[in-house]
Amino acid sequence: MTPTSHRDSPPTTPTGRRPDESMTLLTSMMERPLDPGYAAAAERRVAEGLPASTGTRTATVAVAAVVAGLLLTMGAIALRAPSTSAAKAKAQLVAQVESRRKAVDRQEASLRTLQAQVEQLRGQALAQSSTSLQSRLEALDAASGAQALTGKGIVVVLDNAPGADKNSADGNPRTDAGNDEGKVFSKDMQVVVNGLWQAGAEAISVNGQRLTSRSAIRFAGEAILVNYRPLARPYTITVLGDPDNLQVEFADSAGGAYARALKDNYGIRVSIDAASKLTVPAATSLTVRAATVPRPDPSSTATP
Numbered sequence: 001m002t003p004t005s006h007r008d009s010p011p012t013t014p015t016g017r018r019p020d021e022s023m024t025l026l027t028s029m030m031e032r033p034l035d036p037g038y039a040a041a042a043e044r045r046v047a048e049g050l051p052a053s054t055g056t057r058t059a060t061v062a063v064a065a066v067v068a069g070l071l072l073t074m075g076a077i078a079l080r081a082p083s084t085s086a087a088k089a090k091a092q093l094v095a096q097v098e099s100r101r102k103a104v105d106r107q108e109a110s111l112r113t114l115q116a117q118v119e120q121l122r123g124q125a126l127a128q129s130s131t132s133l134q135s136r137l138e139a140l141d142a143a144s145g146a147q148a149l150t151g152k153g154i155v156v157v158l159d160n161a162p163g164a165d166k167n168s169a170d171g172n173p174r175t176d177a178g179n180d181e182g183k184v185f186s187k188d189m190q191v192v193v194n195g196l197w198q199a200g201a202e203a204i205s206v207n208g209q210r211l212t213s214r215s216a217i218r219f220a221g222e223a224i225l226v227n228y229r230p231l232a233r234p235y236t237i238t239v240l241g242d243p244d245n246l247q248v249e250f251a252d253s254a255g256g257a258y259a260r261a262l263k264d265n266y267g268i269r270v271s272i273d274a275a276s277k278l279t280v281p282a283a284t285s286l287t288v289r290a291a292t293v294p295r296p297d298p299s300s301t302a303t304p
Contacts, residue, residue, distance in 0.1 A: 195255010
């Protein structure tokens with residue numbers, strides 16, 4: 001007889017032991033989910049004639065949840081909504097800036113009206129003077145920018161490169177340093193204007209601002225200032241003179257080469273067009289620091 005192998009014998013269970021004895025912990029958790037301490041406390045309350053639970057747990061949790069929700073909602077609203085005082089201060093500053101700008105425009109218009117009246121009165125006075133004095137005075141007016149001029153010339157327009165005005169992710173243009181190369185700066189305007197003077201320009205204005213020997217082209221924040229007035233792009237440069245000669249001489253000057261480099265290397269938009277009739281206004285900020293009365297020319301005195 002071949003002995004029976006232990007591997008082939010059926011499993012036997014010791015008497016008095018449960019088949020799932022190794023899973024006692026899981027079985028107790030499934031059969032009695034309540035913690036023994038809580039169960040004992042509930043039994044004591046029932047033995048004393050009280051309900052198994054206080055009955056306020058659900059109401060307390062509900063109230064606490066409502067209060068927490070209100071606090072979170074109020075916090076979110078406070079963070080998302082701008083401060084009332086800051087919004088009022090900003091609105092007041094914007095209103096002041098607009099009011100001052102309108103006042104400056106009104107004063108500038110009044111100044112131009114007064115200048116026209118002065119020109120008319122001066123013309124009446126000069127009608128009685130010599131022709132040489134009138135010619136000299138007209139030449140000085142044209143050179144100093146005290147008189148508006150009309151004639152043929154060219155129009156040079158500078159504008160930022162396409163896409164150079166897009167702000168960064170936070171909406172702040174000052175943090176968008178990647179697009180600065182495509183913007184027109186005051187230095188660019190200075191080089192181009194000096195090149196136009198070198199090319200033989202007789203009179204120049206930028207966005208209606210007449211350039212004189214005392215004009216300043218500066219940069220403040222994100223704006224170009226001419227005669228301390230901010231300009232809006234595109235920047236239109238009106239130049240009086242011979243159109244053909246101006247275009248040829250400007251192309252051969254350092255200013256023309258600089259303008260081509262702005263267009264080719266940085267994508268800045270540059271255009272030059274000839275025009276048969278252009279007008280540059282008179283300067284509005286002419287001041288005289290020192291003046292003397294000229295002595296009469298002895299050679300012009302008539303011999304009796």
